[in-house]
Amino acid sequence: MDDRKKKILQSIIDDYISTAEPVGSRTVARKHELGLSSATIRNEMADLEEMGYLTQPHTSAGRIPSDKGYRFYVDQLMRQSELTVEEIYSIKSAMETKINELSQLLKQVSVIMSRITKYTSMAAIPERKNSVLKAVQVVPVERGKALVIVITNAGTVKNSLIKISETVLPEFLISVSNIFNEKLSGLTIEQINLPIIREIEILIGSSQEVLMPILNGVIDCIEQIDSAEVFLEGAINMLNYPEFSDVDRAREFLNLMVEKDLISRVLKDISVDNDGVVIKIGKENDIEEMRDCSLVTTTYTAGNLVIGTIGIIGPTRMEYSKVLAAVNFMKKKMQEEVEKLIGKDPGRT
Amino acid sequence: MDDRKKKILQSIIDDYISTAEPVGSRTVARKHELGLSSATIRNEMADLEEMGYLTQPHTSAGRIPSDKGYRFYVDQLMRQSELTVEEIYSIKSAMETKINELSQLLKQVSVIMSRITKYTSMAAIPERKNSVLKAVQVVPVERGKALVIVITNAGTVKNSLIKISETVLPEFLISVSNIFNEKLSGLTIEQINLPIIREIEILIGSSQEVLMPILNGVIDCIEQIDSAEVFLEGAINMLNYPEFSDVDRAREFLNLMVEKDLISRVLKDISVDNDGVVIKIGKENDIEEMRDCSLVTTTYTAGNLVIGTIGIIGPTRMEYSKVLAAVNFMKKKMQEEVEKLIGKDPGRT
DNA sequence: ATTAGCACTCAACGAGCTAGAGTGCTAACA
């Protein structure tokens, strides 16, 4: 792959990204001054096609990049771009709202990213393994009702309304609450096991009557934490792109986006052991239905603990450089916010 | 409008609802045995068109119902239908999951309704005026951090993580919490005013340092309650109908559905002073973009207090009888669940 | 009042044609 081929490939991909039309040799010769005739470029394009970087929808059409072409573009050709000052300003002002829970932050970040990129954005807390319980509280609400609250190091607050015997006194509930808190906080979700529950049981002393509802409440909260939270914004943006001008295609995509579990799993798989930005192009995605989408994701951390993943999904013909800039910027921004929110070192409490 | 005309109109609308194709006189004569020739029906159809119940897409096509036609159909012609045993069974089993917050219930009901009807479903708590605070609690989380929890009579639990001075002792926090709880619970959101806050301030005695963060937390929670919660499910279902086979049309609809505020307002407007089922057909909707959609909504109550609204949105050509049956059934089902959840008489506590 | 019959209308469909964008090859050129 000589220098001239690179330049031509870059021109073609740049052009195709902005127009969504197959690019012909004439267009390349005209728009991007390489000082070459269309015939020469034609020859080079034939070579590039043979090498697998380009394909032809049909004989008399121009070329469009293949997944391999995009991959090469992303790895070697793409010009690095930065967000405009307006964009940065709009992000900053959007981030000014008061945020006091991680899920709020994720939602907001998601909205911002989809607005900036005009693609679909995702934000998730997929790594439940890392969740350490920070506090467990039982609060009396009214006679016969109490609220179990579980707070994790990741800033997630979950609660579950439970019924308890009306005879239980609020004071007793508070002491029970303290026992739960003492025994469970500091543990990861996976560390909660039968022996620990047994221990609590013994400490409380009294009958199952109190223990069970609370325990169920705690379990309920943990299940809520466990069910990976995924925020997805701007799915409808995709309908603006010619790739999705067919309703069937659009429906297929949107149906995919509804499957939060799937999205969560995809994000999780990608982000494992990788703290840079990961780009998955077309068929590089495991999911069949995402074969003509690309994914640009990265993880956000607090201290050196990976908390979750944010990313953008768009057509393979996406503005990679812009998306990359946006994702990188938001990663940094998120980092700051997360640290403000849950502290630099969420491991210890 | 004589009896024969009614029968013919009914046949046409029934047919159009199931096929989405303009209905011709021949079809009516053949499919629905009225003992009449197509010519007679043709004459009647011409009359019905003149009366405004039918329209013709173009001269040589069959007729389709106008909004007025649907209105007449819904009011007078429609056969009442019931859910099948399978549907009822599927609803019941879907409702078995443990639910302990109103928003969970709404979400679930929404999912069920969209699955049963194959249209888009909505569920909302639009009436914040009715929200009475049931409990206000401040729970210490860790040094310098506390959680403010607000629970309303409608079963909504909201929380807000706040920072407080590290010097504040947990015991003090609890007594402050009690003061807040005592002073605020039982009030509606609108009843909280400056004099009450002043009263709390005096009772606490100590400096603003403690009062302010907690108050901000409470305000934050109230704002969360205030921001009308709307659950919307199955928007993508609409892409299955020929009405939305055009991407622009589909996008327009989906963009509308993203506007939760708008939906919330629409629901609120409709449900005012009406506890039956309200059907809004086509242009009867105030929103321009909903001109070829119909809305079937109803309110759900606890005791005799209106809590919120549930409903279905679909193309004007929707299966009204089925949707009506589903909405009615879900209304009852919801009633039961709401009462289980927040008690028969949420007004007093 | 109903209906058979008929002329008429119009969208949908497909065939056939054209325009034009693009290609690959060949031969000439620097």
Place this chain on the structure above:
DNA sequence: TGTTAGCACTCTAGCTCGTTGAGTGCTAAT
């Protein structure tokens, strides 16, 4: 030897045009 002008060829998109058929409205017969 690499580059380019020229040319024949290919193929889609878009157009026209005729055909088909579903449906209508009107008229005259029952």
